Amino acid sequence: MRLTIINQFYAPDLAPTGHMAASLAAHRSGLGDEVSVITSAGGYVPQSRLESSNAQDNRHIYRLWTPRAGKSSALTRLADYTAFTIQACLRVLSLPAQDVIVSLTTPPFIAWIAVFHKLFHRSTVIVLWNMDCYPEIAERSGVIRRGGVISRLLRWLNHLLFHRLTAVVCLDRAMLELLKSSYMPPEAGPSWHVVPNWESLDQFPADKNPPSWKAGEVLDLQSGFTVLYLGNAGFGHSFESVISAADRLADQPFNWLFVGGGDKFDWLRKEKEAHGLPKLHLYPYVAKEETASVMAAAGCALITMNHNALGVISPSKLHANLAMGLPILYVGPAGGNVDEAIQRYGVGVSLRHGDVDGIVEFVRRLADEPDFRAALSRKARAAFEAAYCDTQTLPMFDVVIENAHRSRAAGATGPIAR
Numbered sequence: 001m002r003l004t005i006i007n008q009f010y011a012p013d014l015a016p017t018g019h020m021a022a023s024l025a026a027h028r029s030g031l032g033d034e035v036s037v038i039t040s041a042g043g044y045v046p047q048s049r050l051e052s053s054n055a056q057d058n059r060h061i062y063r064l065w066t067p068r069a070g071k072s073s074a075l076t077r078l079a080d081y082t083a084f085t086i087q088a089c090l091r092v093l094s095l096p097a098q099d100v101i102v103s104l105t106t107p108p109f110i111a112w113i114a115v116f117h118k119l120f121h122r123s124t125v126i127v128l129w130n131m132d133c134y135p136e137i138a139e140r141s142g143v144i145r146r147g148g149v150i151s152r153l154l155r156w157l158n159h160l161l162f163h164r165l166t167a168v169v170c171l172d173r174a175m176l177e178l179l180k181s182s183y184m185p186p187e188a189g190p191s192w193h194v195v196p197n198w199e200s201l202d203q204f205p206a207d208k209n210p211p212s213w214k215a216g217e218v219l220d221l222q223s224g225f226t227v228l229y230l231g232n233a234g235f236g237h238s239f240e241s242v243i244s245a246a247d248r249l250a251d252q253p254f255n256w257l258f259v260g261g262g263d264k265f266d267w268l269r270k271e272k273e274a275h276g277l278p279k280l281h282l283y284p285y286v287a288k289e290e291t292a293s294v295m296a297a298a299g300c301a302l303i304t305m306n307h308n309a310l311g312v313i314s315p316s317k318l319h320a321n322l323a324m325g326l327p328i329l330y331v332g333p334a335g336g337n338v339d340e341a342i343q344r345y346g347v348g349v350s351l352r353h354g355d356v357d358g359i360v361e362f363v364r365r366l367a368d369e370p371d372f373r374a375a376l377s378r379k380a381r382a383a384f385e386a387a388y389c390d391t392q393t394l395p396m397f398d399v400v401i402e403n404a405h406r407s408r409a410a411g412a413t414g415p416i417a418r
Contacts, residue, residue: 001405003033004095006113007104008084010039010061014285016231016316017104017131020197024102025059027394028401035059036098038091038113040084042066062091081107089113097121100405108134109157115164125166125404128190133178133312134158140308141235158183165190166404169397171197171314172337178311191403195396196337197316201389203292204323206381210292219281221297224253225367227329228298230291231317233264236309238353239271241331242302245359247275254363256280256302259294295324299373300348300366305332307353322347322384327376329362331355345383348376 005025009018021037029035041063064087066080085107092101092113101124103111114126135154139146144154162168162183168190170176176194184192216222233239246256256279258268265282272280286294295301301321305313314337321328322341328348330338342350351358366373386392 001033001099003028004036004098004101006038006110008040008106017106029059037061038088040064040066042068092117098124100125100401102127102129104129105131127167127404128165129169136312167191167400169193169195174311174335193400195393198388198390198393199319199323201391210296213293213297216297221255224255226255226257226298227300227302227363229258229302231260232262234262236306236313237304238306241353241356243271244356246277246280248360259283260285300329301326303330303338307333310336319388322380322388325377325381345379347380347383
């Protein structure tokens with residue numbers, strides 16, 4: 001099978017979507033597919049590394065130039081998006097007929113490139129791997145007005161796109177329900193699937209004992225119980241209740257460690273200074289290989305989500321935290337992937353915004369009751385092995401791809417299953 005994956009980011013870039021794309025590409029290549037990856041030579045953040053080779057076994061990795069203008073503004077993002085989109089369109093049109101094209105959602109609407117390929121190769125089927133929902137994110141963040149001219153145009157483009165898809169893969173049930181309610185064609189349309197993101201079981205073996213994180217020693221994390229937030233802090237995340245909890249526990253041995261970046265890091269830095277929180281630490285992104293050491297220095301993992309983000313994003317930091325056996329402190333709306341994991345597997349606590357008492361009570365209990373923390377740690381690891389590692393999720397993706405391919409072979413233009 002000839003399979004193409006399209007996404008602006010790809011490993012070893014730090015972007016989670018890049019690692020998801022690389023995992024799927026390596027897996028399908030191992031099954032014998034001829035895999036092409038269309039990605040950029042630019043990084044998710046300046047710390048991102050790039051590979052020098054564009055050939056890996058039977059994977060052809062096309063790294064396209066972008067200005068690397070950064071994420072500091074909508075204009076700089078647009079510059080990167082535009083440069084990548086134009087070149088990716090030319091590259092995908094130059095490929096021989098593909099059996100299946102899997103398109104992620106960075107940049108937004110990049111799946112239209114797969115549609116252009118299909119114009120010349122009618123038998124190609126398109127799988128949308130939906131990581132983010134546009135224009136919903138832009139509407140909910142206030143970048144554009146829902147019902148305005150731009151919003152209506154982008155939704156119209158989505159309606160046209162979804163009519164041309166063979167399958168849609170969502171990250172959780174909330175995302176699936178949002179997209180189906182907005183864009184499901186009235187008649188023949190794509191099949192719909194939920195496949196959560198994952199981490200590699202090989203990268204997180206059960207007996208993993210990562211080396212000590214040197215920065216953790218400098219920050220003196222060993223002097224108290226550490227709550228870790230790992231990854232991007234942006235539109236989809238809120239930390240007001242967390243700051244209030246940190247303030248309440250400021251005179252007790254608790255560390256609040258934020259490792260990553262994003263728009264909210266400046267806000268966190270100002271709150272740290274305003275509240276006088278020396279035990280709230282902000283540290284930049286670390287390499288993927290270093291994340292296990294960072295997590296090993298923590299006693300629990302913090303994940304937050306805005307109410308506006310429910311259904312439009314799905315926090316991918318959950319899976320690595322579960323792999324390392326970290327109990328999950330989730331602050332956000334019910335119904336997303338993190339809340340689902342907590343309700344199903346009992347790996348932590350799911351709290352709503354404003355519940356400062358609940359945050360304080362949970363972290364205190366984790367610090368004071370080693371047996372309680374150990375029980376949640378075992379449940380977290382068990383959940384990872386049962387539902388959020390590559391050995392469980394990649395076979396689910398195989399079903400989506402193989403079914404889409406069979407619909408092509410049968411000459412079908414719509415879904416084979418709902």
